Amino acid sequence: MKKINSKLVFITGGSSGIGLAAAEQFLKQGARVCLIARDSSRLEKAAGELKLSGAAENRIAVCSLDVSDNPKTLATLSELMKTLGVPDIMLTCAGIARPDYFENTDYGNFRRTISTNLEGVWNVLSAVVPEMKKRGGHIITTSSVAGFVGTFGYTAYSASKFGIIGLSETLRSELKPHNILVSVLCPPDTDTPGFAEENKTKPPETIAVSGNVKLMKPEDVAKTLIKGIKRNKFLIIPGFMGKLTFILKSIFPKLVFAIMDGDVRKTHQREN
Numbered sequence: 001m002k003k004i005n006s007k008l009v010f011i012t013g014g015s016s017g018i019g020l021a022a023a024e025q026f027l028k029q030g031a032r033v034c035l036i037a038r039d040s041s042r043l044e045k046a047a048g049e050l051k052l053s054g055a056a057e058n059r060i061a062v063c064s065l066d067v068s069d070n071p072k073t074l075a076t077l078s079e080l081m082k083t084l085g086v087p088d089i090m091l092t093c094a095g096i097a098r099p100d101y102f103e104n105t106d107y108g109n110f111r112r113t114i115s116t117n118l119e120g121v122w123n124v125l126s127a128v129v130p131e132m133k134k135r136g137g138h139i140i141t142t143s144s145v146a147g148f149v150g151t152f153g154y155t156a157y158s159a160s161k162f163g164i165i166g167l168s169e170t171l172r173s174e175l176k177p178h179n180i181l182v183s184v185l186c187p188p189d190t191d192t193p194g195f196a197e198e199n200k201t202k203p204p205e206t207i208a209v210s211g212n213v214k215l216m217k218p219e220d221v222a223k224t225l226i227k228g229i230k231r232n233k234f235l236i237i238p239g240f241m242g243k244l245t246f247i248l249k250s251i252f253p254k255l256v257f258a259i260m261d262g263d264v265r266k267t268h269q270r271e272n
């Protein structure tokens with residue numbers, strides 16, 4: 001999609017972090033945005049911040065929704081599309097990460113991670129794709145560097161984010177004849193409220209392994225996202241280290257495993 005001005009963009013996870021930064025960049029391009037997340041007060045606060053930053057009030061809408069709830073997502077988005085119109089761009093960014101050792105990751109944590117990160121995308125796209133098929137559009141899902149490299153401590157999260165890449169790659173092929181482009185955003189560690197939350201349970205080995213990739217600012221991730229959309233890229237990987245990791249993992253997976261195993265070993269040696 002070459003031009004973003006005057007397009008309608010729905011953003012799940014739009015009240016915080018990368019989703020909110022993306023909303024700001026879309027507004028700067030002249031788009032209209034609808035922020036979708038669960039907590040209404042956080043949504044209103046985010047919309048207020050965007051208005052303060054100079055975005056026109058009539059280009060921002062909000063919608064409270066838990067995307068992990070299938071029937072509610074179908075019903076709410078169907079109503080939303082009747083009111084605002086069918087989105088030209090659908091960015092699914094809602095997600096959670098609660099890293100821990102596998103044996104400490106209880107079934108509830110696993111279920112919440114899969115139902116928010118993976119089923120949430122499924123639910124949203126189930127509502128939007130049939131409408132988008134009538135006129136075309138662009139879908140961007142959000143995976144992660146941990147969606148193409150299985151990373152220590154992220155069993156539940158990586159399972160959900162690998163799943164998003166599989167879902168998106170398949171949809172890319174199915175939806176191309178319908179004039180719908182599909183992209184996947186794969187951010188590295190990014191300085192957001194969500195990242196601060198996941199740091200609370202992160203094992204030291206995870207910190208050591210992910211320390212190889214520089215912490216990015218959400219604004220920079222969002223700027224790369226906009227560039228990727230304009231260039232119709234399938235994989236949008238912000239930052240040099242994220243891109244390098246992708247290339248190395250594709251060509252020399254054993255090298256990536258060896259680097260990560262070395263980081264884990266060093267952490268254990270330091271601790272013993």
Ligand SMILES: NC(=O)c1ccc[n+]([C@@H]2O[C@H](COP(=O)([O-])OP(=O)(O)OC[C@H]3O[C@@H](n4cnc5c(N)ncnc54)[C@H](OP(=O)(O)O)[C@@H]3O)[C@@H](O)[C@H]2O)c1
Nearest residue numbers: 013015016017018037038039067094095144189190192194
């Ligand atoms: N930050 C990173 O280091 C990083 C790296 C790679 C990938 N990512 C991915 O990027 C995305 C955004 O991450 P972030 O760090 O910006 O997170 P964040 O600051 O925690 O924001 C998450 C957003 O998702 C919403 N959300 C969470 N669960 C939801 C649900 N069930 N239904 C609807 N909305 C929900 C939250 O609002 P409510 O809680 O009010 O619903 C919030 O708006 C996620 O998919 C994450 O996995 C992040």
